[in-house]
Amino acid sequence: MELETRGAGPGGASVLTTETPADPVDTLLAETSRMSQPPALSGGVKLGTVVGWDDAGRPLVAFADNPTDEPLAALATVAVGAEDVGREAALLFVGGDPTRPLIVGLLQPPAARTPVAAAVGVEARVDGERIEFNAEREIVFRCGKSSITLTRAGKVLIEGAYLLSRSTGVNRIKGGAVQLN
Helix, strand or coil, rough: CCCCEEECCHHHHHEEECCCCCHHHHHHHHHHHHCCCCCCCCCEEEEEEEEEEEEEECEEEECCCCCCCCEEEEEEEECCCCCHHCCCCEEEHHHHHCCCCEEEEEEECCCCCCCCCCCCCCEEEECCCCCEEECCEEEEEEECCCCEEEEECCCEEEECCCCCCCCCCCCCCCCCCCCCC
């Protein structure tokens, strides 16, 4: 069935157009499909909370604007462990679908950790033959009750409950002054 429509075109001329009306079944299917799709979330990153794991080992997240009443299983781009339950997570949504959250990061608690200064002046090089440590003031190697301290002034302090010095060759003690006991 075709419908004819008459109207005025440019310059007042009469225009005749014909349309085929949409099939009512197709119209109903298209409308049902639109209604079954959850609305796409916009606005960038959303915040949610890691609340646990599902049976497949995926993290579960709860967040505002969740179209369901239950936490949703999420994909993750970062490691999420048992210690992260209760932490806030930055979420994006795959294809804008609010039922498909993606954890892109975990929020760091303020002042939870002491800020780490950039590794300026800290150096440890390993080349297979030598390890070199450099520091401005001192280097301390410590294990239990023993330690070896190297200071900026050139002092080497060796402390321990028991000291042993062995050599298959000459064992020299040399200094400006040598004190025993």
